[in-house]
Amino acid sequence: MEYATDGRKVKVEFRVDRQPLAEAVAWAARTLPARPALPVLAGMLIEATDDGGLTLAGFDYEVSARARTDAQVADPGRVLVPGRLLAEIVRNLPPQPVDVFTKGSEVVVRCGPAEFGLLTLPVEDYPTLPEPPSRAGTVPGDVFAAAVAQVVPAAGRDDTLPMLTGVRIDIEGDTMWLACTDRYRIAARELTWTPADASFTAGVVVPARTLADTAKAIRPDADVAIDLTGTGDTLIGVSGGGRSMTSRLLDEQYINYRSRLTGTWTSTARVRTAPFVEAIKRAALVTDRGTPIRLSFTAGEVRLRAASGDSARADESLAADLTGEDIDIAFGPQYLLDGLAGVDTEYARLECAGPTKAALLTAVPDDEDSPMDDTGFRYLVMPVRLTS
C-alpha cells in the first residue's frame, strides 16, 4: 500500500541523527492528547520531503505542534504512527543514526542493533493541520520565555472562568504586554519586540499552559516569531528554531488590568530579593492551607510571622528600607513567592496602600542610573484579611 485512498504516497524512507530526531519528536509529542477524541489524533504525522526536510507533527484540535529537522530522505512521503510510543522509543535509542522506513503496514525504526516496528495509523483520516496566520513580528527567545514564565503562575486554573486560564497578550507597535490574573493577583510584563509592521496592534488571550510549555521548549538563542493578523484572530502561531505551534485562542474578552497596576501608595518598602524569598519559604513551613504570612514593615526591617493555629509558629526579621507609613499586611505565601520569582534583580520593591488594599511588587533595576523604575514586570497582589 504505497498510496492512500486520497492518492497521497504513504511510503517513506529516511535517515536522521538520533539527537535532532529525539528533540523533534519530543516537541511534536507535547500536544498528543492522553485520551484522543479520535483514534488518529493519538498519531504523530511524519512527513519527509525531497529537499531533505523531515517534519513531525501532533494535533489535538486545540493546539498543533510541528518540528522540522534535516534528514537524508531516500523516499519522500507521509505516514502516521502511534505518537506517544514513538516518542518513548526514540528517547531510549542509542546515540547512532536512525533509519526509518515503511515495510508493508509497518513503520520500521532501526538504530544500531535495535529495531522496532510500529503499525501505521490511517494517515488519510488525519485532519489538516491549521495554517498559522501571517507573521506579526519577532522577539528574542530568552526574553519571551522569561516574560511568559513571569506571568503564568498568576493564571487561574479553574475552568469556570475560561478567560482567566489564559495569558492576555496586547501589542501596540513595538510594545508587547503579557498578563495573567486569577482575581487574586495580576502578573504583567511589558517588553519591546520587533513588529513586522510598526503600527501593528492586537489583543488576544492564549491558553496559559500551552504558551508556558511552548515558551519553555523553544531554544532560548532563537528568535521567536508570533503569527497574528491583529483583527478577528481565532488562532495564534508561535515559532522559532525549527519548532512551531498554533493554538486556538480563548475569547478575547479580558478585564482591563492595566489601569489597576498604577496607584497611589502610602508606603514603599525595599528588600533584598533572595533573603526575602528564603525567609518566606521558611515561615511558610508552619502555614496551613489558607493561612497567610504576616509582613510588618517598620523603619529598617521587615518582620515575617506565620502560624497554624496554636500548634506551630514562625517569626523572623530581616533588613528592609521603608519610606512612608509602617505596613502590617498579610499574604498567602505562595502568592508572594510567585511574584518574587519574577523579580530577577538584587532588590524587590513592595508598595502598599493599606492592609486590605492590593499591593504592588516590582523589581528595582540593578543599574542605579537606569531611567526605568522597574524591569517591566509588575505583580499586583491582594492581601489576606486577618481576623482581629
Add this chain to the structure above:
Amino acid sequence: MSRKQQLHRPGPQPGPPADDTGCPILHVDMDAFFVSVELLDRPELRGRPVIVGHDGPRGVVSAASYEARTFGVHSAMPITRARRLCPQAVILPVRGERYARVSAGVFAIFRSITPLVEGLSLDEAFLDVAGAGRRLGRPAEIAALIREQVRAQQGITCSVGVANTKFIAKMASTRCKPDGLLVVPPDGVAGFLHPLPVASLWGVGERTEEALARLGLRTVGQLAQVPLSTLQRELGGALGAHLHALAHGRDPREVVPHTPDKSIGAEETFGTDVDDPEVIRRELLRLAEKVGARLRAAGHEGRTVSVKLRMASFKTITRSRTLREPTDLARVIYVTACELYEGAGLERVRLRLVGVRVENLVPAGEAPRQLAFDEPETGWREAERAIDRVTHRFGRGAVRPAALVRRPDEGTPGGPAGRGGEGSDGEDGRR
C-alpha cells in the same frame, strides 16, 4: 438504623449484675424518642401503635412506637407502606422543637454526671464516667442513676449500655432496649459479641455483609477467627483492619465531649418528580438560603459544598466541591450547588429529591480571608447579614431572593413533602 432494628433480639435478662470493673463507657439511648415525647402530651395513645412522620404521599416514618414496630413498621419507611402494615396506627406530625427541648433536658442530666458527653443526635450520647466514680459510684450505678433521673425529670425511658469501648456500649444498649440496662464486662466481650450476626457491627452494610457471607462469615465469632491479612486482602486494608479490631472487641475511639456539627444541610422531596432545570435551580437557591442562614445562626463557615440528587428511580448521587475558603454565604453555596448539579449531567432527568449541604465546618470569622480584586468592600456578606436581621425581626421569608417570590396565583410546583427519619436530614439537618 432500620436494618439494625430488625436484627434486634431481646437481650440477656437482667440477672445478677455483671462486673462493671473497667467499663467506664456508657451509651445512653432514648427509647422511641419522638414517640415517647408525643405520648407525654397524648397519654391516651399509650399502648397503641403510634407513628411520628409527615403524613403525605411521600412522607416517611421518623419514629415508631414499639407497638407499631411489632407490625414491621420502622423509621425511614414510607408512610404509605407503614399504613398498609398497620392501618390502625395513629400518625402524628413531627414537632422538632418539642423534641429539642426534651433533648436539652436529658443532656443537662448527662452533663451533671460528667463533662465527657459526646452527643450523637438528639436522643443518644456516649458518656465516659471513669472520673465520676468517687462522687457517684460504679458505672452500673451511674447508669441506673441516669435512667432514674431521665424518667423522673422528663417522663421518658432510656436504655443504657455499659462497656469498656464505645461500640460495645452502643451494641449493649441496643440489645437491652427498651427501658433496659446491660453491662458487658471486659472478659464477657467475646461471649457477648461472637454469637451476633456480622451485620450488627458498625460499618457492615449490605454490601460488606454480602462479601462476608461469600466467605462463609455470618457471625462475629466466625469473623474473629479470620486472620487480619486475609480480611484485608478480601475487603481492602482499612475495612479489613476495622472489622478485625471490632470482632476482637477493640475500638480505640475516645468519648469526645461536644462533637461540633460536622455539616449543615437541607433537602426537599418534591411532591411530584421534577425534570425542569429551572425549578431545580430555584429549589437549590431556596435550600442554599436556608443552609446559609443556619450556618450564620450557628456561627459556622464551611469549606465543602455538596448536593444530593435522587432520581425518580431512587438512585441517589452526591457531588461535592471544596472551596478555596470557607463560606457561610447562600450566594456562594447556591452558585457552587448549581455548578455541581449541572456537572452531574442530570439536567432533564426527573428528580425526586434535591439536597444541599455544607461540610468541613469551622467557626466563622476565624479563617483569614484572601481578598479578591472584584470583591467590593461591602457585598453579599453584608446583604445576607442584613437579611438575617430582618428575618430575626419580621420572621422567616420577610426578605427573600426575587426568584423565590411566588405570585399568589402560582401553584406550588413540588411543594414540601416528607422529611427524613429520626436523626437524619430533616428540618434540623445537622450531622
